[in-house]
Amino acid sequence: MDPHLLRTFVAVIEHRSFSAAAQGLGYTQSAVSQHIAALESDLGTQLVERRPVGPTVAGERLMEHARPLLLRLDAARADIARLQQVRPARLTVACAPATLTPALTKALAHVRATTPALAVAVRVRGRDDAVREVLTGAADVALVDGVAAPSDPLPLPDAGPMTTLAVAEEPLALLLPADHPLARRRSLRLPDLADAHWLDAPELAVPLGQLRAVARSDGFAPHVTYDGTDIRGLAALVASGHGLAALPLPSTTGLPGTAAVRIGAPRLVHRTEVVHPRTPTSAVRALVAALNG
Amino acid sequence: MDPHLLRTFVAVIEHRSFSAAAQGLGYTQSAVSQHIAALESDLGTQLVERRPVGPTVAGERLMEHARPLLLRLDAARADIARLQQVRPARLTVACAPATLTPALTKALAHVRATTPALAVAVRVRGRDDAVREVLTGAADVALVDGVAAPSDPLPLPDAGPMTTLAVAEEPLALLLPADHPLARRRSLRLPDLADAHWLDAPELAVPLGQLRAVARSDGFAPHVTYDGTDIRGLAALVASGHGLAALPLPSTTGLPGTAAVRIGAPRLVHRTEVVHPRTPTSAVRALVAALNG
DNA sequence: CTCGGTTACGAACGACGTAACCATA
DNA sequence: TATGGTTACGTCGTTCGTAACCGAG
Numbered sequence: 136m137d138p139h140l141l142r143t144f145v146a147v148i149e150h151r152s153f154s155a156a157a158q159g160l161g162y163t164q165s166a167v168s169q170h171i172a173a174l175e176s177d178l179g180t181q182l183v184e185r186r187p188v189g190p191t192v193a194g195e196r197l198m199e200h201a202r203p204l205l206l207r208l209d210a211a212r213a214d215i216a217r218l219q220q221v222r223p224a225r226l227t228v229a230c231a232p233a234t235l236t237p238a239l240t241k242a243l244a245h246v247r248a249t250t251p252a253l254a255v256a257v258r259v260r261g262r263d264d265a266v267r268e269v270l271t272g273a274a275d276v277a278l279v280d281g282v283a284a285p286s287d288p289l290p291l292p293d294a295g296p297m298t299t300l301a302v303a304e305e306p307l308a309l310l311l312p313a314d315h316p317l318a319r320r321r322s323l324r325l326p327d328l329a330d331a332h333w334l335d336a337p338e339l340a341v342p343l344g345q346l347r348a349v350a351r352s353d354g355f356a357p358h359v360t361y362d363g364t365d366i367r368g369l370a371a372l373v374a375s376g377h378g379l380a381a382l383p384l385p386s387t388t389g390l391p392g393t394a395a396v397r398i399g400a401p402r403l404v405h406r407t408e409v410v411h412p413r414t415p416t417s418a419v420r421a422l423v424a425a426l427n428g
Numbered sequence: 429m430d431p432h433l434l435r436t437f438v439a440v441i442e443h444r445s446f447s448a449a450a451q452g453l454g455y456t457q458s459a460v461s462q463h464i465a466a467l468e469s470d471l472g473t474q475l476v477e478r479r480p481v482g483p484t485v486a487g488e489r490l491m492e493h494a495r496p497l498l499l500r501l502d503a504a505r506a507d508i509a510r511l512q513q514v515r516p517a518r519l520t521v522a523c524a525p526a527t528l529t530p531a532l533t534k535a536l537a538h539v540r541a542t543t544p545a546l547a548v549a550v551r552v553r554g555r556d557d558a559v560r561e562v563l564t565g566a567a568d569v570a571l572v573d574g575v576a577a578p579s580d581p582l583p584l585p586d587a588g589p590m591t592t593l594a595v596a597e598e599p600l601a602l603l604l605p606a607d608h609p610l611a612r613r614r615s616l617r618l619p620d621l622a623d624a625h626w627l628d629a630p631e632l633a634v635p636l637g638q639l640r641a642v643a644r645s646d647g648f649a650p651h652v653t654y655d656g657t658d659i660r661g662l663a664a665l666v667a668s669g670h671g672l673a674a675l676p677l678p679s680t681t682g683l684p685g686t687a688a689v690r691i692g693a694p695r696l697v698h699r700t701e702v703v704h705p706r707t708p709t710s711a712v713r714a715l716v717a718a719l720n721g
Numbered sequence: 722c723t724c725g726g727t728t729a730c731g732a733a734c735g736a737c738g739t740a741a742c743c744a745t746a
Numbered sequence: 747t748a749t750g751g752t753t754a755c756g757t758c759g760t761t762c763g764t765a766a767c768c769g770a771g
Contacts, residue, residue, distance in 0.1 A: 136501055137430065153726060166762055168727060173761095178508045185726060186770065193511050196706075199589050200504035204497065208429055211493035215471045218486050286644070293586040296492050351579070413489075432736095446751060459737055461751060466736095478751060479745060728767070735760075742753070 136177060138208055141201045143170040144182065148198055151188045203294060206267060210295040213272030217414050226418040227256040229265040229274035232339050232364040233386060234407050238303065239278060242425035246418060253418055259364060261338050263292055269410050270294050276411040276419045282307060282341045282349055282381065283406045290345070296413050302426045303407040307341070308384040308395040310373045315394065322399035329354025334378035336361040336369050341381040341405065349403055366390070429470060431501055434494045436463040437475065441491055444481045496587060499560060503588040506565030510707050519711040520549040522558040522567035525632050525657040526679060527700050531596065532571060535718035539711060546711055552657060554631050556585055562703050563587050569704040569712045575600060575634045575642055575674065576699045583638070589706050595719045596700040600634070601677040601688040603666045608687065615692035622647025627671035629654040629662050634674040634698065642696055659683070 146156035147167060157167040175182050182194035190198060226246065230239065235257070247255055260268065262281065268274035281289040285304065309323055317323060329350070335343045335357030343355045358378040361369055366386060373380055374392030383405035387395035409426060411419050439449035440460060450460040468475050475487035483491060519539065523532065528550070540548055553561060555574065561567035574582045578597065602616055610616060622643070628636045628650030636648045651671040654662055659679060666673055667685030676698035680688035702719060704712050 136505065154724090163763055164726070165728085165764080169761075172727085178505065180508060180512055188726090193508050196507055196511060197504060200500060200507065203588075204500055204504065207493060207497055207500070211490060211497065212429065212471065214489055214493065215473060215486050218489060219473055295496075447749090456738055457751070458739080458753085461753090462736075465752085481751090722771105724769105724771085726767105726769090729765085731762105731764090733760105733762080735758100737756105737758085739756090740754090742751105744749105744751085746747105746749085 136174070138205065140170045140174045140177075141197075142205060143167055144174055144194075144197065145201050145205065147171060147183060147188065148190050148194065153188065203292070206270065206292075207294045210270035213270065214295065214412065214414075216272060217412055224252060225254050225256075225275070226416070226422065227258070227268075227274040228276055228278065228422070229258050229260045229268040230278035231262050231265055231280050232259055232366075233280045233383060233405075234278035235259065236303075236386075236407075238426065242422055245425040246421045249421065250418065262342075266291055266297075266410055267294070269297065269412065275416055276409060276422060278302070278407060278409055280383070280405060280407045282345050282403055284349065285402060285404050287406075289406055289408055290348070291408075291410065297410055298413055298415070299408045299410045300423060300427075301406060301408050302423075304404040305383040305385050307398045307403050307405050308382055308387050309398055310340075310370065310380045310382050310387055310390070310393050310395050312374050312376050313392050313394045317396060318394035320396050322397045324400045325350050325398055325403070326352060326400075328379065332358040332378040334359050334361055334369065334372055334380045336363075336380055338362060338364050339366060339369055346381060350401065429467070431498065433463045433467045433470075434490075435498060436460055437467055437487075437490065438494050438498065440464060440476060440481065441483050441487065446481065496585070499563065499585075500587045503563035506563065507588065507705065507707075509565060510705055517545060518547050518549075518568070519709070519715065520551065520561075520567040521569055521571065521715070522551050522553045522561040523571035524555050524558055524573050525552050525659075526573045526676060526698075527571035528552060529596075529679075529700075531719065535715055538718040539714045542714065543711065555635075559584055559590075559703055560587070562590065562705065568709055569702060569715060571595070571700060571702055573676070573698060573700045575638050575696055577642065578695060578697050580699075582699055582701050583641070584701075584703065590703055591706055591708070592701045592703050593716060593720075594699060594701050595716075597697040598676040598678050600691045600696050600698050601675055601680050602691055603633075603663065603673045603675050603680055603683070603686050603688050605667050605669050606685050606687045610689060611687035613689050615690045617693045618643050618691055618696070619645060619694075621672065625651040625671040627652050627654055627662065627665055627673045629656075629673055631655060631657050632659060632662055639674060643694065 143156060143160060146159055147153055150156045150159060153167045154164045157164045171183055180193040181191050182197055184191055243255060247253060262279045265277035265279050269277045283289055288299065311318055329352045333343055333355050343357055347355045361372055369380060370390035370393050384395065384397060409423055436449060436453060439452055440446055443449045443452060446460045447457045450457045464476055473486040474484050475490055477484055536548060540546060555572045558570035558572055562570045572582065576582055581592065604611055622645045626636055626648050636650055640648045654665055662673060663683035663686050677688060677690060702716055
């Protein structure tokens, strides 16, 4: 199970085509065919269905391993490379949409003021992508958010050693239409809402999967999915009755047509964490200090 | 970063010798030397210190990645292999010492009674080894224990997809000498004991690292380490004042010279979980059912 | 007939072993 | 000097690309 073969396998499944994967990888179609054949003979099973191209059952199982495997391989390489680098004149922040708050912008401003020559970049990513960029060295530090019990850590993908530190915990709120019967309540119990119509906004609001996990419930089925990162767009969907969404309380103010009700039970918080490598650059250390100070 | 090279690297670091690693792997010493040289040139850093042989800083960092990487590689192969197998005439249980309880032996008896031809094997392993054996297919199912907040899952190494299910949660108790000033108490607060003398019995009692994590404390420093799996041996050490140990309450009865006091705060439990692959054999399913029924 | 995956084959490359080499305790 | 890691080099296996092949739509 050479990583090259795994990489080819992943590309084939993603492109649903041998030739497209070959092009993407800079191989010939023949080489890709040979790679897949080698993998299949090594594992003793067919992994890819041809015409149309797609994973077999074993192939799908392999995919669950291949991606984290390749990620960790890249993470290991990046980790070693970081030990040798000497140029801390860059600070790239990968942050989840809901973490781009005044606290972050102020901290960034502070870092830029104290180290003027620093090239600062901010990129908004999904939670897992943000962590992945830190692991592979594409970003220096990530800010991710999610829901958890108070002072519990967030469940993050484990692809290698990294340092995580909580920077904020805010009450959790439910965003609902202003004219919703529950909109006047002071507080709500989450279990009562498991069967409601939910908006799944994985990039922006609390992912329903996390909600399901912390609430230990099978409910919270997505009714409508919102793939954007714009909170006004989410609010518009909520206001027009497409579903409910869980958000950090502070970011629910001033959203027209909606009301926010604090979630009282179970005791949950919206949590923001910084994630950075074990060997942070001085700029990362400065940012983390500014976020905490 | 070919897995072969990583495997060689790990062997070299473990054996603290190129030639010993070569022997262990079935290579010549020369090949091992070439493997290390290839890795070092690939990553652009020295990884191994020679004479005496040992990891450099970068090498230690690589070790943190190499082991989980190789484990997951084996897990992936085992996972695919399981999909093809047809012989469920074997049931190998890897269990942590404290999980070998009457509940388990009764469940095993039940499984053996209903499927007489089944070859049952029980092996006692450390927590991580037990999980590793399940991932690599060396065992069919693992029973592991640890400490956690009530109905929180145990922190297990994430080396691939697996199913975990809680089978028991018992109150946590502190084992101390019978004549200890706290021995008469009905209940104890854990934070008050962070600075006590602790026995670290990672194979048997609650690992101090887990205790430190759930109690969010820097204390619980190991005073004496006990590497055995025999609870009478641990009790003897506790009775003679070598330190305290946290154990599940039910297993503290009848230990001479010791007293057990329930840990009241924070609210923690000793938790036992079954771990098995996503594609359990029928025997595994039967065992899990018996454990829950 | 065409598109796309497979197979055959040769050239280039890489990996391993043998053996000579060299550095350190 | 002996032990043990390194280097040189020859052999063999592997991997890739070219090109012929073949099966499904």
